[in-house]
Every structure is written in C-alpha cells, then in structure tokens.
Amino acid sequence: MSEQSGLTRRRLLQGGAGLLGAAAGASTLGGAWAWAAPPKQAQAIRDPFTLGIASGDPAPGGVVLWTRLAPEPGAPDGRGGMPNRQVAVQWEVAEDETFGRVAARGTALATPDLGHSVHAEVAGLRPGAEYFYRFRAGPELSPVGRTKTAPQVGSRLDAMTFAFTSCQSYTDGLYTAHARMAEEDLDLVVQLGDYIYEGPGGGGAFRTHEGSGEPTTLGGYRNRYAQYKGDPDLQASHATVPWVVVLDDHEIDNNWADEVPQDPSVQSREAFLARRAAALQAYYEHQPLRRTSLPRGIDMQLYRRLAFGDLLDLHVLDTRQYRSDQDQAARLDGTRTILGDEQEQWLKSAVAGPTARWNALAQQVFFSQRDFAGGPQQSFSNDAWDNYVGDRNGLRDHLVAARTSNPVVLTGDVHANYVCDVKADFDDPASATVATELVGTSMSTGGDGRDQNPADAIQLAENPHIKFINRNRGYVRNVVTASQWTADFRVVDAVRTPGAPVRTRASYVIENGRPGAQPA
Numbered sequence: 452m453s454e455q456s457g458l459t460r461r462r463l464l465q466g467g468a469g470l471l472g473a474a475a476g477a478s479t480l481g482g483a484w485a486w487a488a489p490p491k492q493a494q495a496i497r498d499p500f501t502l503g504i505a506s507g508d509p510a511p512g513g514v515v516l517w518t519r520l521a522p523e524p525g526a527p528d529g530r531g532g533m534p535n536r537q538v539a540v541q542w543e544v545a546e547d548e549t550f551g552r553v554a555a556r557g558t559a560l561a562t563p564d565l566g567h568s569v570h571a572e573v574a575g576l577r578p579g580a581e582y583f584y585r586f587r588a589g590p591e592l593s594p595v596g597r598t599k600t601a602p603q604v605g606s607r608l609d610a611m612t613f614a615f616t617s618c619q620s621y622t623d624g625l626y627t628a629h630a631r632m633a634e635e636d637l638d639l640v641v642q643l644g645d646y647i648y649e650g651p652g653g654g655g656a657f658r659t660h661e662g663s664g665e666p667t668t669l670g671g672y673r674n675r676y677a678q679y680k681g682d683p684d685l686q687a688s689h690a691t692v693p694w695v696v697v698l699d700d701h702e703i704d705n706n707w708a709d710e711v712p713q714d715p716s717v718q719s720r721e722a723f724l725a726r727r728a729a730a731l732q733a734y735y736e737h738q739p740l741r742r743t744s745l746p747r748g749i750d751m752q753l754y755r756r757l758a759f760g761d762l763l764d765l766h767v768l769d770t771r772q773y774r775s776d777q778d779q780a781a782r783l784d785g786t787r788t789i790l791g792d793e794q795e796q797w798l799k800s801a802v803a804g805p806t807a808r809w810n811a812l813a814q815q816v817f818f819s820q821r822d823f824a825g826g827p828q829q830s831f832s833n834d835a836w837d838n839y840v841g842d843r844n845g846l847r848d849h850l851v852a853a854r855t856s857n858p859v860v861l862t863g864d865v866h867a868n869y870v871c872d873v874k875a876d877f878d879d880p881a882s883a884t885v886a887t888e889l890v891g892t893s894m895s896t897g898g899d900g901r902d903q904n905p906a907d908a909i910q911l912a913e914n915p916h917i918k919f920i921n922r923n924r925g926y927v928r929n930v931v932t933a934s935q936w937t938a939d940f941r942v943v944d945a946v947r948t949p950g951a952p953v954r955t956r957a958s959y960v961i962e963n964g965r966p967g968a969q970p971a
C-alpha cells in the first residue's frame with residue numbers, strides 16, 4: 452500500500468461526517484456521473500444509504516459491492532421505509548476517490564423481495580488493485596468506499612495484510628476496535644461470525660437492542676441488522692476494506708446445529724426452520740456476498756475458497772449448517788460430523804493441492820483440544836470441535852497426509868485471543884505440531900474485557916499446546932509473507948467508554964514450513 456493511499460484512507464475516515472458527508476460532497480464532482488437521469492419512481496427516495504456500503508469476496512480483478520436502501524432503517528414492517536417496487540441503483544468503480552478515472556459502472560435492481568439490497572458483482576478490474584466505489588439511487592449519492600481486488604491466482608504476491616474479527620454484540624459495547632481496524636493498512640477483513648446477536652451477548656446490557664425479544668421473522672432480523680449497520684464505526688470498517696464473511700450461531704439462534712435449535716422445547720422444528728430461513732435471507736441481504744450464496748429456503752452456500760496469488764488460500768468453512776447436534780456423551784462417536792460429508796470432501800480435496808504457500812481455514816469454533824478441568828478429570832466445550840473429535844482428528848490427520856502447505860486455523864466464538872499448536876496427538880505434548888490455530892477475541896461481546904481470567908491458569912496448565920490466552924477486546928492483524936506469518940493481537944482496553952486507543956498485546960510468528968507459532 453502506497454503512502455498516497457494511506458492518506459486517502461485517512462481522508463475517507465475523517466470521522467463519521469467525513470465518511471457520510473461524501474455523498475453531499477460528491478455533487479461537486481459533476482461530470483463524473485455521466486449517467487442518464489434516474490427513473491422518476493426513484494426520485495422520492497431520501498437518504499437511502501443509512502446502512503452504509505461495503506465490498507466483499509474479492510476475486511482476481513473483481514469484487515462484490517453492497518448496499519441496502521433503507522431511508523427508515525427501523526421501519527416496523529422491515530421494509531426500511533422503501534416502497535414495494537424495484538429501484539434501479541447505479542454503481543461506479545474508479546481508480547481514484549474523486550472518480551476522475553472510472554474503471555467500471557453499471558446498474559443493479561434493488562428489489563423488495565430482497566429488502567432493496569444491492570449485490571453488484573464487478574469483474575474485469577485489474578487484479579490486486581485498489582479501487583473506490585459509490586452508488587446512486589435517484590438523486591442520492593452514497594458515501595465513497597475503498598476496496599481491493601485479489602491478485603491473479605498463482606501469481607507472485609510478496610505480502611498481504613488482513614485482519615480477522617468476530618462476536619460483535621451491540622448491547623455489550625462500542626465498536627471502538629472497528630474504528631481502529633479501519634485505520635489499519637489492510638487488504639482484507641475476515642468476519643468469523645456472530646455479526647449480530649439474536650439475544651443478549653452475555654456481558655450485561657450497555658446498549659439496548661431495538662424491538663421486543665429475539666427476532667424470528669425476516670422483518671425482525673432485517674431490523675436487527677439495520678440497528679447494527681447504523682453504527683458509524685462498523686460502517687467505516689466496511690467502507691475502507693473488502694470483507695469476507697461467514698456466520699456462526701447468533702445470526703440465527705444460540706448454539707443451533709443444522710435443523711436443531713438451542714432448545715427444542717421452546718421452538719418446534721418447524722418454527723426453527725422458518726426462523727433459520729428468515730435469518731439466512733437477512734444475512735444475505737446485509738452482507739457483500741456473491742449470488743452463489745443466495746439462500747434457497749433453509750440452505751445457504753457459505754463454504755468457499757478465496758485465493759490470493761501464490762501466497763494465501765482462504766478456505767472459509769461453515770460449521771453450523773451441516774453439523775450433528777451437540778452431544779457431550781457422543782463426542783468420540785465417529786459417525787457424528789461438524790462439517791457434513793460434502794463440505795469435508797470439498798475441503799480435503801482443496802487442501803490436498805495445488806495450493807498457495809499458506810492455507811488458512813477461516814471458521815467459527817475452537818479447533819484444538821481444550822480441557823477445562825484441572826487434574827486428571829477432563830471437560831470439553833459442547834459447541835467446539837472437541838464435541839466432534841472424529842471430524843477434528845480426521846481433518847488434522849489429512850492435513851499431514853496431504854502435506855498441506857502451512858495450515859493455519861482461524862477461529863472466533865470464544866471472545867478471547869488464543870495461540871495453539873495443533874498436535875498430532877493432543878494428549879501427548881511430545882507429539883509433532885502439525886498446524887497452527889489463531890483464535891481472535893470479540894469485537895465487543897463480554898464488555899470491556901481484561902487481560903486474563905484466574906481460570907486461564909488451569910487451561911494453560913492442562914493444555915500445554917495452548918501458548919497464549921488474552922481476554923481484551925479487539926481483532927487479529929496478520930502480516931503474511933512467503934517466509935513468515937505474523938499475527939498481532941490488537942486490543943483496546945475499553946469498549947464501554949469511547950475512543951480507546953489500540954495496542955498490540957502480543958505478536959506471534961509462524962515460519963514457513965514450521966507449524967506452530969512462536970512469540971515474535
């Protein structure tokens with residue numbers, strides 16, 4: 452990233468007014484918008500870009516541009532204040548933020564059945580290049596966003612910097628770390644789930660959810676997203692860098708598994724499936740996902756691979772839609788699954804190669820063994836790979852057998868930073884380290900956080916392959932080169948008072964060809 456683009460990013464980020472004020476300022480750009488007059492029907496729309504803009508799923512020379520028209524984001528009917536008809540939305544991509552060098556433009560139809568969301572899949576751009584984008588609906592211009600396409604598959608890429616983030620309960624705290632993340636020099640953000648919370652985050656209410664109770668309908672989920680997406684720090688984070696997203700449980704229901712809700716005595720199977728379909732549609736409507744992820748009923752294709760030159764393959768996994776129900780007593784039962792057979796075969800084939808230098812498995816829940824109980828007793832999480840030991844060990848052994856190049860598992864969910872050695876045998880500390888797991892803390896869930904809990908000493912003692920635990924809020928910044936992967940655990944000390952600065956709590960390095968991370 453050049454110094455010039457660094458300045459550009461700062462200008463984009465001159466506070467909420469700077470970012471959101473871009474629409475007003477854009478009217479002075481005049482001739483850059485060489486489009487025909489918008490349809491008359493659209494001219495009644497006022498300020499439709501209240502939910503911000505985003506880009507995502509970068510491909511070589513392409514990216515998805517997202518927005519959703521919602522002049523009244525919390526409208527009780529879930530329609531965002533939009534009329535029940537389709538609206539033409541024009542998009543424009545340029546090499547410069549004043550749109551003097553336009554690279555592509557087009558029109559997308561925002562339709563009522565998809566909440567007037569826009570998912571423009573732009574292709575034909577330069578690979579590995581920075582671009583700026585904006586939308587127009589009627590006379591209204593959106594803020595200006597920055598994005599970056601992926602390099603050509605297999606082409607030489609010397610370095611890449613990306614962050615991963617998860618667990619952003621709105622009621623638990625501010626998105627200060629999103630503001631700090633937006634100030635980083637990033638090529639990509641990966642969101643590992645719990646983008647919204649259907650219920651309380653668990654840290655005690657700091658802000659309140661709008662609407663009564665947990666959403667179960669499409670309108671209810673739309674309005675939950677609308678509340679989250681109204682946050683200016685989250686908007687800044689989306690507007691400055693492309694995101695790759697995948698959901699976890701709270702986008703639907705805590706700890707759901709395939710067709711089973713958390714508590715079947717509260718929700719019937721039929722009610723849960725209707726809820727799942729509504730929640731998946733709302734997720735699609737609010738994320739920069741490709742058409743291939745458009746939900747079909749209760750199903751949504753989210754596992755996928757994104758390639759970044761010869762440097763990084765990002766295998767995005769879905770550990771929710773296909774998993775067997777949680778069952779502690781059956782955690783060793785090899786017939787149970789967390790990936791489902793189809794995804795497991797796809798992943799095993801993908802990591803068998805040919806691949807890039809680094810293979811990141813971007814997924815939701817804790818992969819490495821984690822015994823919570825002190826002494827000879829053992830106790831494991833119900834909701835993690837420890838509850839699906841057959842799948843976990845099978846994938847781990849496959850990474851070894853297939854000689855997968857530098858596997859790094861990326862994890863969210865547990866609201867804490869961890870660094871783990873993935874062992875050939877987790878019960879034998881002397882066994883080989885065969886992969887690395889980096890676990891990222893929450894953005895806000897749990898409130899302000901702290902360095903560690905007293906019980907973390909037990910976890911560290913019981914699990915020698917766990918090298919680091921920290922419970923501040925933040926995100927993980929990764930600087931990846933051909934020779935090493937550096938993970939910086941970026942934390943803020945408070946999310947319940949605004950403006951906290953970010954600091955690097957710890958840095959760990961993985962060297963090419965040597966699984967396991969060492970303190971930098």
Ligand SMILES: [Fe+2]
Pocket residue numbers: 618619645701864865866896
């Ligand atoms: Fe969470």
